[in-house]
Amino acid sequence: MPRISVIMPVHNNALYLQEAVNSILWQTLADLELIIIDDGSTDGSTGIIHEIRDARVRKVFHPVQMGIVASLNEGLQLAQGEYVARMDSDDIAALNRLEVQAYFMDQNPVVDICGTGYTTDYHGPVKLNPLHHEEIKVWLLFYCCILHPSVMMRSSSISRLGIRYDPDYPHAEDYELWNRLSSSARLANVPHNLMYYRPHAGQVSNRHRWIQDNTARRIRQRQILQLGLHLSDAEYSIMSRLAEFRLGDDPESYRTATGFANWLLDQNRQYQVYDQNILALALSRCISKMPIY
Structure with a gap:
């Protein structure tokens, strides 16, 4: 059984694929399997995968595109490692990424899932997401503060919690x-830069922004329901402006946002879903347009 299974879905990423694969196969922690799932690629990615000669690579080929969720869930089913890591086919992992994350998980046995810090520019600043569970839980109301291709999960947690991706949230x-x-x-989240998250025009956030925003709205609405609230369109507009740190600088925008924040805090005081102090700090940072990273 390998120490780590790495799941890499691929669909039409021939331009970046070899770099992504090499960044995993050249890891300082070599006891791994790389599960590459080619999801009906038509741009030459399939040929690149066929040419990989490494006994640690397991190759799956879909004759037609089945979608990222189907590929990810198939990877979770196939993974045999103690830990299961994610990797995208257009990003680059630091060569000690898996070693650092596995050490972190070994030292923190209560943690089920961890992400890492990352950069979107080789010469740019490192982006560090919230580190601890209660912080992450709060900030997930506002944005996805665990970088998906940087994730590592315990195989035992995947089994215990029945972890699978939901196709209803495209x-x-x-x-x-x-x-x-x-x-x-x-x-x-591990407070180290272990990923180069490559920005490019083909990313989902660029090609499917409207669908992604609509799905994020459904997710936030579901979380807000835990506070006994169902947001109107106008109220959700305030929420999204808070989440994107784009409130206006005029007094009315500030008054409206402050009222909304106090409303959430009052509801959380009653339902006790989130740590009250961390939620208050997060709302304050959103109103002040001070992202955590």
């Missing part, structure tokens, strides 16, 4: 999963 399946698990699993 292009935000990870955001849905972390929110769903935030009440039953322990989440964490």
Whole structure:
């Protein structure tokens, strides 16, 4: 049984695929299996995968595209490692990524899932998401603060919690999963830059932005329901402006946002879903347009 299983779905990423594969196969922790699932690629990715000669690579080929969720769930089913890591076929992992994350998980046995810090520019700043579970749980109300391709999970947690991606949340399946698990699993982020998250025009967030935004709305509405609230369109508009740190600078925008924040805090005081102090701090940062990273 390998120490780590890495799941890499692929669909038409021939331009970046070899770099992504190499960044896993050249890891300092070599006791791994790389499960590459080619989801009906038509751009030459399939040929690149066929040419990989490494006994640690398991190859799955879909004759037609089945979608990212089907590929991810298939990977979870196939994975045999003690830990299961995610990797995208257009990103680059730091060569010690798996070693650092596995050590973190070994030292923190209560943690079920951890992500990492990352950069979107080789020369740019490192982005560090919230580190601890209660912080992550709160910030998930506002944005997806666990970088999906950087994730590592315990295989035992996948079995215990029945972890699977939900196809009813297209292009935000990870955001849905972390929110769903935030009440039953322990989440964490490692405070180290272990991923180059490559920005490009073909990313889901660029090609399917409207669908992703609509799905994120459904996820946030579901989480807000735990506070006994169902947001109107106008109220959700305030929520989304808070989440995207784009409130206006005029007094009326500030007054409206402050009223909305106090409303959430009053409801949370009653329902006790989130840590009250962390929620108050997060809302304050959103109103002040001070992202955590």
